[in-house]
Amino acid sequence: MRTPLGPVPHRAVPSVARGPHVLHITQPVEGGVARLVTDLAAAQLAAGLRVTVACPAGGTLTNALRAAGCSVLPWEATRAPGPRLPGEVRRLARLVRDVRPDVVHAHSAKAGLAARLAVRGRLPTVFQPHAWSFEAVDGVMAGAALRWERFGARWSSRVLCVSEAERRTGEQHGITARWQVVPNGVDTRRFRPEGDSVLRSGAGPLVVCVGRLCRQKGQDVLLQAWPAVVRQMPGARLVLVGEGPDADRLRAGAPASVEFAGPARDAAPWYRAADVVVLPSRWEGMALVPLEAMACARPVLVTDVDGARESLPPGHLPYCLVPPERPEALAWALTALLRRAPLRAALGAQGRAHVLAAHDVRHTTDAVIGVYRELLGVAVRPLVVPNQSRESITT
Structure with missing residues (x-):
C-alpha cells in the first residue's frame, strides 16, 4: 500500500480482542505535554488499548503515568537536539524493536525528531508537534528546524495538530502532510469549580x-x-x-x-x-x-x-x-x-x-483512537470507563 507521503509496509492486523498496542514517545516530561500524555494514556488504557510510554527520567511524567497503571520505559534524551541525537535515535530504535507496538505516537519536537528517524515509516507513526519547533528558535536554527519538519513529514502517517491554527501555520511554512486536527482536552472531573483552593492572604485581587x-x-x-x-x-x-x-x-x-x-x-x-x-x-x-x-x-x-x-x-x-x-x-x-x-x-x-x-479529554481520546483505528484498519472494542454514568469510549 502506498500513501501520498510514501510506502507503508504490510503489517499483520492487530487482534481486536487484545487491543492495539500504542507506544507514546515524549520529551519533555513536564508541563502541558506531560499532562496531556498522562490523560491520553490513562483514557486509552480504560478504552482497552495496550499502552507503553517511552520518556526520559525526571519531571512529573513517569510518576503520573505509573500511578495511572501505565507501562513506562526509560529513554535517555535531552530536551533539545544536539550531539547526543544519534545515540538517542539508536536507543529509541532498539526500544521500538523490543516493544513491537502497532502504532507509534510521538509528542513534541524532540521526540518527533528522534522517533521519525528511528522508525522511518516502517510502522504507522503519529507526530503531534504541540507547537512548531521552528517557532521556538531564531535565525539559522529556525531554518534548520523548518527544513527538518518539511522532510520529516514523509515519515508521519498523520501529523496531529491541536488546533486549526497550528495546522495552518504548518501549511503556510511549506509542510506537506496528512493532517488531522484534534483539539486539546482536559479532565473536567479533576478541573472543576468545586474542590480545594489555595488559602488567600490579603484582600486584593x-x-x-x-x-x-x-x-x-x-x-x-x-x-x-x-x-x-x-x-x-x-x-x-x-x-x-x-x-x-x-x-x-x-x-x-x-x-x-x-x-x-x-x-x-x-x-x-x-x-x-x-x-x-x-x-x-x-x-x-x-x-x-x-x-x-x-x-x-x-x-x-x-x-x-x-x-x-x-x-x-x-x-x-x-x-x-x-x-x-x-x-x-x-x-x-x-x-x-x-x-x-x-x-x-x-x-x-x-x-x-x-x-x-x-474540550473534555474524553472527546480528545475518542478522536485520537479514531486516528489509530483508521491507520490500523481495526475497531477498538468499547469499554465502560470507570466513574462515568455508563459512558463508553467507542470507535
Missing part, C-alpha cells in the same frame, strides 16, 4: 499565571505589564506557578506584589483561588492552562497565538484576547477584568460550559 518559566510562556512580558496593573489596582497580587530556565532572571527585580510559587503537582487549587488566570505566550499549539482554568470556572486572559481563538468561547474574544508581546495591552485588559466582578463571573460560567462541550 489575585492573578495567577501557570506555566514553565521560559520565553515561550511570556512571563517576562507579564512582569513588564504588572506595575501598570498595580497602579490601577492597589493591593493586587500576581503568582507565577511553575519552574524553568528563566526563573532566576524573572525573580531578579520582581516587585513585592509578585510571588514565585514554584512547580505545583496540581494546579487546580491555584485556578480556583484566582480572580483571573493569565497566559501571555509567544507561541502555542493550543495551551492547556486556559482550558484547565475555564474548566474551574475562572476567567482567562491569553495572547492571540495559535489555538487561542479556538480555545475560547466566541463571547470571550473582546475581553480575554490580547496581542502577544504587548505589555501595555496586557495591562489594560487585565485591569479591565479585575475591575468587573460580574463580568468575571459570567466569563467563568461560560468558560466551564464551553470546556464541557468542546
Whole structure:
C-alpha cells in the first residue's frame, strides 16, 4: 500500500480482542505535554488499548503515568537536539524493536525528531508537534528546524495538530502532510469549580499565571505589564506557578506584589483561588492552562497565538484576547477584568460550559483512537470507563 507521503509496509492486523498496542514517545516530561500524555494514556488504557510510554527520567511524567497503571520505559534524551541525537535515535530504535507496538505516537519536537528517524515509516507513526519547533528558535536554527519538519513529514502517517491554527501555520511554512486536527482536552472531573483552593492572604485581587518559566510562556512580558496593573489596582497580587530556565532572571527585580510559587503537582487549587488566570505566550499549539482554568470556572486572559481563538468561547474574544508581546495591552485588559466582578463571573460560567462541550479529554481520546483505528484498519472494542454514568469510549 502506498500513501501520498510514501510506502507503508504490510503489517499483520492487530487482534481486536487484545487491543492495539500504542507506544507514546515524549520529551519533555513536564508541563502541558506531560499532562496531556498522562490523560491520553490513562483514557486509552480504560478504552482497552495496550499502552507503553517511552520518556526520559525526571519531571512529573513517569510518576503520573505509573500511578495511572501505565507501562513506562526509560529513554535517555535531552530536551533539545544536539550531539547526543544519534545515540538517542539508536536507543529509541532498539526500544521500538523490543516493544513491537502497532502504532507509534510521538509528542513534541524532540521526540518527533528522534522517533521519525528511528522508525522511518516502517510502522504507522503519529507526530503531534504541540507547537512548531521552528517557532521556538531564531535565525539559522529556525531554518534548520523548518527544513527538518518539511522532510520529516514523509515519515508521519498523520501529523496531529491541536488546533486549526497550528495546522495552518504548518501549511503556510511549506509542510506537506496528512493532517488531522484534534483539539486539546482536559479532565473536567479533576478541573472543576468545586474542590480545594489555595488559602488567600490579603484582600486584593489575585492573578495567577501557570506555566514553565521560559520565553515561550511570556512571563517576562507579564512582569513588564504588572506595575501598570498595580497602579490601577492597589493591593493586587500576581503568582507565577511553575519552574524553568528563566526563573532566576524573572525573580531578579520582581516587585513585592509578585510571588514565585514554584512547580505545583496540581494546579487546580491555584485556578480556583484566582480572580483571573493569565497566559501571555509567544507561541502555542493550543495551551492547556486556559482550558484547565475555564474548566474551574475562572476567567482567562491569553495572547492571540495559535489555538487561542479556538480555545475560547466566541463571547470571550473582546475581553480575554490580547496581542502577544504587548505589555501595555496586557495591562489594560487585565485591569479591565479585575475591575468587573460580574463580568468575571459570567466569563467563568461560560468558560466551564464551553470546556464541557468542546474540550473534555474524553472527546480528545475518542478522536485520537479514531486516528489509530483508521491507520490500523481495526475497531477498538468499547469499554465502560470507570466513574462515568455508563459512558463508553467507542470507535
